[in-house]
Amino acid sequence: MGSQPEYGVAAELNVPVETRDGIELATDIYRPADPTTGEPIDDSKPALLDRTPYGKRGRMERHGEWYAKRGYVVAIQDCRGRFDSEGEYYIFVNEPEDGYDTVEWLADRSYCDGQVGTIGTSYGAWVQSALATQDPPHLEAMFVNQGAANGREATFRHNGAFELRWLCWALTLGGGFAKRALEDSDVQALLANVDVRDVLADGPIHRGQSPLRHIPNYEEWAFDIMTQGAASDELWQSPGIDFERHYDGMADVPTVYAGAWYDSYTKATCDNFAALADLKDADQFLLMGPWTHGWNGYPLPSWNKPYSGELAFGEAALRNYQKTRLRFFDHYLKGEDSWSDQATVEFFRMGTGDGGRTTDGRLFHGGEWSTADEWPPSDVEHTTYYAHGDGTLATAEPDPEGGATSYEFDPRDPVPTLGGNCSSYITYEPREENLIEYPLAERNLHDITGRGGFDQRTREDTFATEPPYGPLEHRDDVLVFRTPPLDETLEIVGPIRVRVHAETDAPDTDFTAKLIEEYPPSEAFPNGFALNLADSICRARYRGYRDEPDFVEPGEVYEFAMEPYPTANVFEAGHRIRLDISSSNFPRFDVNHNTGGPLYDDREYQVTTNTVHHSAAHPTRIELPVRNG
Structure with missing residues (x-):
């Protein structure tokens, strides 16, 4: 009690x-x-x-x-x-x-x-x-x-990519209450008038050219975590971060x-x-x-x-x-x-x-x-589901001639984030009142990405999207693999592993993975409901959890390892398990420009062709922690 x-x-x-x-x-x-x-x-x-x-x-x-x-x-x-x-x-x-x-x-x-x-x-x-x-x-x-x-592995950065929430935080809850902002009403007013959505849409920002220039010590640490990716960088070895x-x-x-x-x-x-x-x-x-x-x-x-x-x-x-x-x-x-x-x-x-x-x-x-009694529970066994060329996801291994599927990844048109494991993707609501009439501490915050489980279809309020709105699976740069409707209930509890076998014609790119539970159409939800459960990303130059960058050779097949966040979920009979593969999830992660240029603030862009393999020799797969009940 x-x-x-x-x-x-x-x-x-x-x-x-x-x-x-x-x-x-x-x-x-x-x-x-x-x-x-x-x-x-x-x-x-x-x-x-x-x-x-x-x-x-x-x-x-x-x-x-x-x-x-x-x-x-x-x-x-x-x-x-x-x-x-x-x-x-x-x-x-x-x-x-x-x-x-x-x-x-x-x-x-x-x-x-x-x-x-x-x-x-x-x-x-x-x-x-x-x-x-x-x-x-x-x-x-x-x-x-x-x-x-571990801040480099899955917090500040995530398997090589940058979690843009920290830039959002630097511009709002961080910078808005920095010493200089609290002591200088002009600085606070400048930050109060920043719409973070505009910063993200117009990004990447550059040193000395962003609102953070008004609070230099915040600009310093923000650019450090955005642009430093190697484990040897002193930042990532700090006991305050790792x-x-x-x-x-x-x-x-x-x-x-x-x-x-x-x-x-x-x-x-x-x-x-x-x-x-x-x-x-x-x-x-x-x-x-x-x-x-x-x-x-x-x-x-x-x-x-x-x-x-x-x-x-x-x-x-x-x-x-x-x-x-x-x-x-x-x-x-x-x-x-x-x-x-x-x-x-x-x-x-x-x-x-x-x-x-x-x-x-x-x-x-x-x-x-x-x-x-332990994590993951002792009655959990990882079961592998393989991607197949016909778009199915199954425990059966793919054929030797399973082939591959290609798509174009345009970094100027990234796949939008719809909820998930998000926090601090926020901006202060625009106000006409000045800071005396409506102080920063009292202003509402607007959620940019949403947090939690969302039907994976864009709508009018989805950030960085334009009509026509609809399911993410309809995008040309999203590959979808799904099981048939399940014959019986399946429960997963614990960590998830994804291995994407893929190639690119660029020196660097990203691959993303998202685990989805598909609800069938019903009276309550006539179009069904594609529920996001967990997601992850892998930046090619840091594939295999490398400490130092190592660019890929165009046309060579590599394994891209990812660990979508753990979960505990029951898939009811009649539902489907789905794996989406793509190359962006914005603004949850910064977008790879595909050039092999500097992390985050690259000024060049390159459209690339990415190819996901699903053959016996190169099996793209997801390993789910199935609980035996």
Whole structure:
């Protein structure tokens, strides 16, 4: 059940925490207090640390009050160079040491009993793993919700491509609240008037010519992650960006890795758990819901929403975020029996709904919770489905003369993104009011790509598309392979692997893969519903997870390996499993110009012919984690 709200709250704001290099980080401290007098209690209590780049007041303030009432000291801190904290901001680079110093400072306060736990979502999850690489002596437990594992592999970049969400973030939540923007109303006004959709449509941007030129330190890190792809680049070896490289030395403390099937960190969350459950002695847990990125927050009681994009899951999907974290910390920091019945792995099996249309127009995909002792579950076996020349997807291996299929990839006409594992593809709504009349912090954000499950057909509000609108499968540059309608229910749980055997007439190009569940036509959805479950990309010069670029020879067949993000989904009988192969997914990923030129800011374009093979010698395939029930 968890600790009850028996205390008042005493707050001390903007307490300076000095780091090893003399920078002061502004920190708000919330302490349990006598409910009558409001004075802090004398007893020392375990502490929870939440470090954020988004400002430590407002919603974050209510976090502090919520836990303080239940007997925790709570420290909420502005990250270096953000809001009230000193220093220069370069994304994630200083977070390991700053986090370590704050944990040890907090443990040394008389009101702390020497135990420090960490909390936070997204950026607040990154900074937890970052400080854990330094193994602070007084770190005792972590609840890492939706965070990274390896920034080069599948977060900043993805198998060689760049996730454009970070450019969107730099122009909105990042740059809009940069020190210079907060201190200079002219700079904030310039950023407030940027429509990120225009930046993406007119891109790539160039150094000194974009809105980021007004905040040079943000332009620096943005271009670093957009243009540096080799593993040898110092950026990718930082303990603030690549936690996998530092797993062995990470703190060995009880940890929950929580995430969601349509989150932008799905793979990283599962990878962190799978690796550290083997490496560490302390208890490690994995908790995966069907949600998108983020959570609804105080005072709403649910963990995110009972829907993702155009999918509905019902109330079964709801979890109480605050109470779940409280049960965990009560168990490991207070010694209460509040977490002992928690399964090592708990996940939501999507897809057991009736496929009807909800009152708000969503497809009722449904689902239910399930548990396992490990990840992936022990009763999962990978089953290979092969692409065939007639457009089928089957477990039967292709013929020796299976052939190949070609298409033209024009980087000026990329395949549009329709939902999926997206976050931060946002822009501020255009407003006529100035910043005094309508401050940036109060302006609504417009979602550019959508997040979660979507019917894979363009519509009027789909970014970077023109009429006539319709199914992506009708595009000439999308190859579609599908099974016949399934004779019986099939469940998948775990990581997915795709191997595309292909050639190109360019020195560099991309290949993409998307796993789709096809609902048959019904009264509720007369055209059926092509539901995206997971996707990935591979940039040819980094194929095979290369550390350094290696361009391809035109006309030579290569294997392009991809790992669409893990999922848990039930395909009902009568549905089809579909694999789409193409060469772009914009703006989820930056578009390859096919020239072999510099990453991201290439000024030249080349239309290329890409050829996907589906023969016995070159079998394009998807390996699905089928659960034996």
